[in-house]
Amino acid sequence: MVSYIKSNKMNHKSIHKDLIFYLDNELSEVKRIAVEKHLEECADCRSFLAFLQEGMQIIEKEKKPEVTPFFYTRLSARLEEKPEYQVQSQWARLAQPAFFSIILVLGIYGGLRLGSNASFSKVHQPVTSSIQMLNDFEAEPIESFLLNEL
Secondary structure, eight states: OHHHHHHSOOOHHHHHHHHHHHHTTOSOHHHHHHHHHHHHHOHHHHHHHHHHHHHHHHHHHHHSOOOOTTHHHHHHHHHHOOOOOOOOOHHHHHHHHHHHHHHHHHHHHHHHHHHHHHHHHHHTSOHHHHHHHHGGGGGSHHHHHHHHHO
16 A cells, blocks of 8 residues: 555646545545645645635535525415406406407508509509510620620
8 A cells, every 4th residue: 555655656637636536535545545645745735625625615505505584484475475466347358359450450441542552553654664674684784795695
């Protein structure tokens, strides 16, 4: 066992890996003795061990949060409270669908009026403008060059 400790000079990385297990007492006796021997000689690893111990204490403290004495009493009282629902009057329940129906009919009527005005103005346009749009392809020099080549 002593020969293992002397022959196996432990470096900082292997110590850092073993320190968590050292804190939890999960190392074999040979490794535990080697870690303790290294901790006696190395101040950096001792400070890292102290840092880990502080972190473990914080974790243990957070595992068991302190509950105020009346927490469960207040919680059960809030769970038993019944929410108050606002009751609508009969007129409001009847007026709401009627109002939305009227808005829907007005929207459809307005859309039909706008659509009929738009189609009326398109019918009275001269025919040459639509032909000009079809011949707009020839106005571009590259396209006309490609058309002449075919």
